[in-house]
Amino acid sequence: MAQSSTVAARSTVWEVFLVFLKLGTTSFGGPVAHLGYFRAEFVERRKWMDDREYADLVALSQFLPGPASSQVGFGVGLLRAGGWGAIAAFVGFTLPSAILMVGFAYGASWFTGPIGDGLLTGLKIVAVAIVAQAVWGMARTLTPDRPRAGIAVIALATTMLLVGSVGQIAAILLGALGGLIFCRTSVDDRPDMLRFPVRPAVGITSLVVFVVFLIVSPILAAATGNGGVALFDAFYRAGALVFGGGHVVLPLLQAGVVDPGWMTNAEFLAGYGVAQAVPGPLFTFAGYLGAIADTGPGGIWGASIALIAVFLPGFLLLVGVLPFWNTFRRHPWAQAVLRGANAAVVGILAAALYSPVFTTAITGPGPFLLAVVCFVVLVAWKLPPWVVVIIGAGGGVVLTLH
Template identity: 85%
Template sequence: MTQASTVTARSSVWEVFLVFLRLGATSFGGPVAHLGYFRTEFVERRKWMDDREYADLVALSQFLPGPASSQVGFGVGLLRAGAGGAAAAFVGFTLPSAVLMVGFAYGAAWFAGPVGDGLLTGLKIVAVAIVAQAVWGMARTLTPDKPRAGIAVIALITTMVLVGSVGQIAAILIGATGGLIFCRAAVEARPDMLHFPVRRAAGIASLVAFVALLIGGPILVASTGAGGVALFDAFYRAGALVFGGGHVVLPLLQAGVVDPGWVTDAQFLAGYGVAQAVPGPLFTFAGYLGAISDMGPGGTWGALIALVAVFLPGFLVLVGVLPFWNTFRRRAWAQAVMRGANAAVVGILAAALYSPVFTTAITGPGPFVLAVICFVLLISWKLPPWAVVIIGAAGGVLIGLL
């Protein structure tokens, strides 16, 4: 996958793994909040990329099927340390929540009782502050003029009117069109743009594999009758047909494992509740479902099959598109398109800040005050996100006990 002649890894695989392992253990709040954590870590703290480059990757991930935040992390790892870095980013970011979810499948009862409920409340409130910080920072960089500010507002309205992935894709398309029309002036050459180390041949092979597994999976299930193959196909299909990731995948997972009777409604809802309380990608909910499923090997092996299957399509399509994305972004008109799309990303994040992040977490004066405190600690006091997570979780417990 890598091209040693044109791309030099700027970080070790081990460094990438450790950075993402810490993020995987502290990034609460779902995919939108994860993008806020990522921006703080990679744009502000480590300066691995700037806001414009980061927004390019976010916009692409939002437009493709699969878990958006994990795809962004995969892309960052690929950029910093090649194929090994991409794998390290995925494993590091996914491992903490996957272990917790599989542990719950074996009977661990976390987040029960008033203290547990308070922790969950606090983590939701922290997500408000994290997303607000991301919107604040990206808006200053990506919407510096009237046209792009207008695009962001239109994207916000579009995302709120057209709920779900349809609204997100429509907002990015509107933003791209607006950029092409209104943001062509003063487009600069960007020779220092990020170049992802993926050959065209590898990209084409990834796209072929994505389609082959999507089409061939049901055929293989019918011909072999193997439980493990059926389990893989169900989770692969869920991962391949969802845009934006996160909560959007839940109806597909329910259709894949509850409707055929592999998992009961009660088991599904219990796992979903725990998934809200753990850090990292919500897609690790698949590990819990694979572990308890009546189809396939169950246990740790069932969890591993489900986890690989649900993440794989998003990574295949991302790798498939990246080599063409590199060429596309070098065109002057394409840079204008990306200016508009990047502004639309700000609007999408702002819409998500309101719903579901704000509307779910802010249920009264106490949660609102705690969210403001967490936001000020991030913006003015410059505390690291993990410290604010601890403070917010403690505040949530205190609110629950009062």
């Protein structure tokens, strides 16, 4: 992936890898919580970008199929250290949970029993504090006036009324329209604040490769009868056809691996349960499925095929769109659209804070109190997120044992 001559890498590949490895080890709670962890690390702590830049990348990732939080991480790595930085970000963020999920496929049944249940409870509660901090911080920056605050509220309502990725996409489209109508009073004096090091030719090539894999893989799988190709095709289609990532991909994965008889539904659900308790992207669930599938090489090689296939389409689409995104956002009308879309992102995150984050984690006074404690030490005491993870996990064990 070539780097533009106008953009210099501002971090080493090794630095990007280590930052994302830490996030991949400590970011519990699913894709919405991951966006909160990312904001805390890249906007607040490291100052790699500001809230507007971050929200731009989040909005773009919400538009595209694939794992939204991983696409945001991939984009941050690309911005900071070019193509190798993007790969380092992906590997660092994905590796911890992938190792845990493949380990479970080999029979390591972690996160079971009272202590395991308590850890899972605490990690869900931590996600409430992390997402709440992200919503609070982004709201102050991205909804500073009445029009954008109103757009955020409309986006929140839209996301809650239209469940799933349809609601998220509709909310961003409505936010973009609202920005175009109500947010054209000022022109951003930094229209080129995110200049991704991807040339148009590379972007077009990525889009072509995306389409070729989508069309050729099922044909090749049917023609050859090769299990590895069939495995790649099933996971590539799942990654290519899901918006928002996270739990939305589960029905596609279930249809891809259970319906053909590659595993039982009980095996599928057992892996899904463990995927709730590990950090990093939920898409690493594919590693477990690839390792135990009755087709393909199985084991580590099967897991590798499944992991590459499920993440690849989202990254190809992101790289394909980024060079044209740079051109798009130079125009004053486009800046107005982005202001509205960014305000909508706040509403989307606020809706996700309520459901599923709050509704699944806060089941009584004890969990609510622990969530407040985590929020206070995160926002007022400004402790790093990994410390809050430890506090929340320990508190969850205490709540479960009592």
